[in-house]
Amino acid sequence: MTPNAAPKLGTPQQVLSLACEAAQRLGAAGILVIPDGPLDWDLVPTSCGGVPVLAASASDRQLDAIRGRGIVAIEVEPSEAAIAERITLALIEAVANDLLKAGARVVVVYSGFEAEALDSLTVIRLGEHLERLTARDLRALEEWVPFETLKAVVDTAVEIGREGREGKAVGSLIVVGDARNVLARTRPLGFDPFKGYRRKERNVRDVRVREAIKEIAQMDGAFVVARDGTVEAACRLIDAPMAGLTLTKGLGTRHWAAAAITAVTKALAVVVSQSNGTVRLFQDGEVILRIAPMRHARAMKWQDADSEPSPPRPDRDNGRDRDRDRDREKPAAKPGEPPRSG
Numbered sequence: 149m150t151p152n153a154a155p156k157l158g159t160p161q162q163v164l165s166l167a168c169e170a171a172q173r174l175g176a177a178g179i180l181v182i183p184d185g186p187l188d189w190d191l192v193p194t195s196c197g198g199v200p201v202l203a204a205s206a207s208d209r210q211l212d213a214i215r216g217r218g219i220v221a222i223e224v225e226p227s228e229a230a231i232a233e234r235i236t237l238a239l240i241e242a243v244a245n246d247l248l249k250a251g252a253r254v255v256v257v258y259s260g261f262e263a264e265a266l267d268s269l270t271v272i273r274l275g276e277h278l279e280r281l282t283a284r285d286l287r288a289l290e291e292w293v294p295f296e297t298l299k300a301v302v303d304t305a306v307e308i309g310r311e312g313r314e315g316k317a318v319g320s321l322i323v324v325g326d327a328r329n330v331l332a333r334t335r336p337l338g339f340d341p342f343k344g345y346r347r348k349e350r351n352v353r354d355v356r357v358r359e360a361i362k363e364i365a366q367m368d369g370a371f372v373v374a375r376d377g378t379v380e381a382a383c384r385l386i387d388a389p390m391a392g393l394t395l396t397k398g399l400g401t402r403h404w405a406a407a408a409i410t411a412v413t414k415a416l417a418v419v420v421s422q423s424n425g426t427v428r429l430f431q432d433g434e435v436i437l438r439i440a441p442m443r444h445a446r447a448m449k450w451q452d453a454d455s456e457p458s459p460p461r462p463d464r465d466n467g468r469d470r471d472r473d474r475d476r477e478k479p480a481a482k483p484g485e486p487p488r489s490g
């Protein structure tokens with residue numbers, strides 16, 4: 149008898165061939181493979197009828213194997229989170245790196261039931277999961293702060309907002325760029341945990357430094373980060389004038405300090421709200437991007453800041469899609485109205 153050439157039911161090849169078929173029928177923008185454990189990447193095609201295959205892993209060895217096979221690799225942080233969250237985080241990473249576009253349809257193949265087995269397949273439309281998520285927003289600010297530095301800072305902020313520390317919500321303020329002028333408008337609040345380290349030992353592009361920032365975020369004050377990513381100082385009190393600034397009602401002194409320092413310097417400021425984990429990016433005294441925590445998957449969706457009070461400026465808009473009807477915040481405080489504290 150001729151042996152059956154079709155892959156055995158339940159094998160990775162079979163799920164992958166179903167994914168290929170589904171991706172082509174649905175006009176998907178990609179197939180994302182997320183195995184829970186090692187996989188023989190020779191079994192995975194690099195594309196299916198023109199639909200590219202992407203693979204996410206936290207393991208350096210797996211990532212090398214993925215790249216060696218010619219598959220697009222997505223590097224994710226190691227995580228014990230449920231699969232839904234891990235898929236979301238991998239998709240966020242893919243979109244942030246311009247590998248997939250918000251709104252695209254993606255077929256995801258993953259280990260749903262058994263670790264080390266590719267046994268599940270799902271179709272996700274990114275628009276539903278990850279609206280407003282785009283690296284374009286950060287790239288548009290490259291002139292102010294290099295993309296890699298800003299992305300490292302924003303990612304750290306998003307993680308602080310999502311994870312908190314030891315079960316407690318944590319807020320944070322990170323001022324990035326124009327460090328000399330920023331430092332001149334701040335003073336120490338006490339002990340600076342970064343003092344005494346060499347420059348290359350305190351760069352936000354280094355994952356260990358980002359972990360340290362998450363720990364130190366529990367202390368009062370702001371981080372000051374240079375354009376190249378060096379943490380120049382931590383636990384600084386910002387002393388910049390607030391007169392003439394306008395902010396959404398409900399934002400407290402941390403947010404006002406961010407608005408103030410960006411109004412008088414060429415820095416950007418990234419604020420994590422301790423109250424709800426929302427991350428806001430400030431430029432020129434205004435909120436230009438808001439990243440709200442996604443309730444269910446506990447991942448982030450990036451949103452436009454147009455619900456904040458200031459109208460967009462054409463030079464800033466830079467291709468960002470605006471969706472004026474979603475997620476409006478409360479009306480703005482009047483110019484000069486004192487910030488609430490707490």
Ligand SMILES: Nc1ncnc2c1ncn2[C@@H]1O[C@H](COP(=O)(O)OP(=O)(O)OP(=O)(O)O)[C@@H](O)[C@H]1O
Pocket residue numbers: 319320321367368369370384385386387398399400401402403404405420421422423424488489490
């Ligand atoms: N001028 C400032 N410079 C640096 N850090 C500041 C400044 N003002 C406030 N902060 C930081 O913000 C913290 C909390 O302030 P507050 O609760 O008023 O902020 P908020 O804007 O309401 O933000 P959250 O949503 O996190 O509560 C302070 O404990 C301090 O660490």
